[in-house]
Structure formats: C-alpha cells, structure tokens
Amino acid sequence: MKKFLTLSTPLIFVFLLLPFAAGNGSPLTSAAMDGETAEVQKLIKEGADINAQEDDYGFTALMFASLSGYRKIVSALLEAKTDVNLKSNDGFTALWAASESGHKEIVSMLLKAKANPDWQNNKGGTALILAASNGHKKIVSMLLKAKANPNLQDNEGWTALMLAAPDGHREIVSALLKAKANPNLQMNKGYTALTYASIRGYKDIVSMLLKAKANPDLQDKEGYTALIWASGVGHKKIVSALLRAKANPDLQNKYGLAALMIAAAKGHKDVVSVLLAAKANINLQNKYGLTALMYASRYGHKEIVSILLKAGANFNLKSENGETALSIAEDKKYSKITDLLIKAGAK
Secondary structure, X not given: OOOOOOOOOOHHHHHHHHHHHHHHOOHHHHHHHOOOHHHHHHHHHOOOOOOOXXXXXXXXXXXXXXXXXXXXXXXXXXXXXXXXXXXOOOOOOHHHHHHHHOOHHHHHHHXXXXXXXXXXXXXXXXXXXXXXXXXXXHHHHHHHHOOOOOOOOOOOOOXXXXXXXXXXXXXXXXXXXXXXXOOXXXXXXXXXXHHHHHHHOOHHHHHHHHHOOOOOOOOOOOOOOHHHHHHHHOOHHHHHHHHHOOOOOOOOOOOOOOHHHHHHHHOOHHHHHHHHHOOOOOOOOOOOOOOHHHHHHHOOOHHHHHHHHHOOOOOXXXXXXOOOHHHHHHHHOOHHHHHHHHHHOOO
C-alpha cells in the first residue's frame, strides 16, 4: 500500500513548465512569473487585466507570484483587487500555490483577502490537504484558524489527517484533531489515518488517534484492520496500544487472515506473544483452513511454533487440502520444527 496524493498535475511540475508557457500569457502574468515587481506595478497602473489567465494552465499573475513567494507582487495584486479565488484549469488557486510552496506570509495575506480555504481542485484536494501532506505546520494552523474544514476528502477519499499521519507530522496531527478532524473517515479503499500510522510505526500518533476515539476495528475494503497491518510489520508497541484500545484480535480479512496468523507467518514472535496474551484465538483458521501454527511451520519459524504449542495450539487441525502443521514442516524439510511437533504429539 502506497500513498499517492491526488492533486492532478502537481504544482511543482507545473512550475517547471511555466517558462515554456510564458509566451501564451499576458505581459502581467509573465512579469509576475519572473518576479518583476516594478513591471507588475507599472502594468497594473496602466490598466492591465489583473485576472488574466495564461493559456496553458490557466494561471493568473497572483497564482504565479504566490507559488514563487513574490510577496511584493502578491501585495500589489491584492491592493488592485484581483480575484483571489480564481481557479486554474486544474482547479488550483493562489492559496493552493502558496500552501504547497510553504509561503506562510503569502498564505496569511491571501486569507486576509478572503481566499476560500475550502476550494477543492478538480480531484477534490484542498489547500489544507496540501499543507498537511508537505508538513507545513504553521500554514496548517493558519488554515484551521480561517475555518478550513479538516474533514474534506479528495476524490480518492484522502483527508489532511490521513496524509499527515503516515509522514509522522505529529504537531499537524495534533492540530487537526483539536480542530475536530474525524479520525474514522475512510478513503475509498477503506484506509484510515490510524491504518497509516500503524503501518509506519508512529506510536505517538497512534496514541493521539486512539485518544481521539479512532476505531481500531474499522476494516478496509479487503478486511484488514490497523491491528492486522501492525502485526504484519511487527510493530509490537503499536499492537499493544491497539489491544489496550479494545481492538479485536480475531477480526479476519477477506482471505480469513487474522493478526495472529500474519504475525506468525512473518516471524514476529514478540507480536505473537502479545496477541496470545490478549486471548487471540490460537486455532482460528483462514478461508483455506490454515492456522497460525501452520503458517509458522510453513515459513520455518521454530520459536513461534514452540510458543504456539506451549499456548495450546491444536496441531491436528487440517487445511482444506488436508495439510497439518506437521505435514507442512515435513514437506519443507524443517527437521527441528518437525521434531517439536512430534514431541508435542502430532502424528
């Protein structure tokens, strides 16, 4: 699972192409793009169309100046009453440009000029989503103070919180939660902010989300929970935190995999022990009849086999193909695991 920010054409990519598009714009947009403050001021006085948009991307002089951080040009355009909420062809605004680039002074100027913090681009993204994703904590605070909606989702379901959590932006996560960001919103594939923080191993962010009443048992479209994900990557402390928050250790994904099975398969013995202490069902079977013991036997995890046997795992259970933990170990030629199972009574 990877994070993809759906911002249509990324602004930084557009910025790289702008010199080639300059000839398709007005003298004002070209001067703003080049940072020529005196020329911009001159053109404004001469009555240039301050809202003109260049042909290729639909950028205005204000967008160019906001993206590049030309504060004096932004100030001149705002004084001339340029339309602060005009959108480019992809739906970007000047506030978007400044928020992505991290120009906090310009963000402040635009917000004072009544820039709408909740405008969404053609794919549903917002300035807050951009700022949170890029770790611009001061800009996030400005946008939230301007009543930006922290729960807006783009077309794929991403929220600012979902994008801040997996990148470890703790202060931004905290600010969003204080602004009533909903930790239980799910993107189209069903992932949540808690899912991402659990996978990436950010225990403090997981704790913040759980304190804000994130539901640890929400399942994505394939049935995975934050606990299953955390167990699979071996984040013992996060697994413990989720279990303390009453995460159900026996929830299964659409393949029938539960946290204990995936931890056993991946060789995370400490996680296996934590799950067993939380009363995870040791004999739970997936849709193919495989158990945690069978997985540990299949992948050669001798210590986990021993832990499971001591905890009372049933070594006589069979998969839908008639396999047992012993037959699997024998087939893989894991002699030490085979010996353990036979010593425990497997036949």
